[in-house]
Amino acid sequence: MKDSLDRSIGHRLHRAARLQRALAARHLAELGLFPGQESVLKLLSESDGRTMTELAAALQVRPPTASKTVGRLSAQGLLTRKASDGDGRLVRVWLTEEGRQRAGAVDGIWDRIEDIMIAGLDSKDRKRLRKLLRKLDKNLASALGATLPAGAEDEEAEDAAPESDAPVLAGEAL
Structure with missing residues (x-):
């Protein structure tokens, strides 16, 4: 259990x-x-x-x-x-x-460290994880009355881009 x-x-x-x-x-x-x-x-x-x-x-x-x-x-x-x-x-x-x-x-x-963290995740999983973590950031910042870090809007626009099966370079940022 x-x-x-x-x-x-x-x-x-x-x-x-x-x-x-x-x-x-x-x-x-x-x-x-x-x-x-x-x-x-x-x-x-x-x-x-x-x-x-x-x-x-x-x-x-x-x-x-x-x-x-x-x-x-x-x-x-x-x-x-x-x-x-x-x-x-x-x-x-x-x-x-x-x-x-x-x-x-x-x-x-x-x-x-990034390579260790994302081992076993394909590009779709990595993109989904980044999107979910940004959503958590947004929810928590809102609850605190805080603002999101600069560039957060750019990252959200990146999520709207179609999924890519292109190879991922070592250390791709989350």
Whole structure:
């Protein structure tokens, strides 16, 4: 007889997220990183020189949390903080060369974890899963009175496209 928790979508989703985070932590440790730090490196690799406010907003965390993470990454020599040219009170965060290299290595980790997560799912299943997860996001955000992340509308439009049987590249985003 199965426990009611085994039939609960919320429980299954929570368990899958915990397992994914544990696997990510194992791989990130090889780079000397903790979960969450890789997101800062990736955000800066996409748009270097962000302010703490911009980083906190992009990470969807409070500014003190972003500041603590930046401090730890700075102590490892992966980031530098510099006063803005136009306003000395405004501090911007920049990747060091070592930080840029580790940010690049994060892609390989994310790709490996993605491959593990989607093993055995064909392209239709992956597309359906992405669509269902976006629906869950939308429902939960609505219940909290929160807004969906930027680009959510683009992803929904992607769902309207016909199914493709084209081969999937390693690390296809969910």
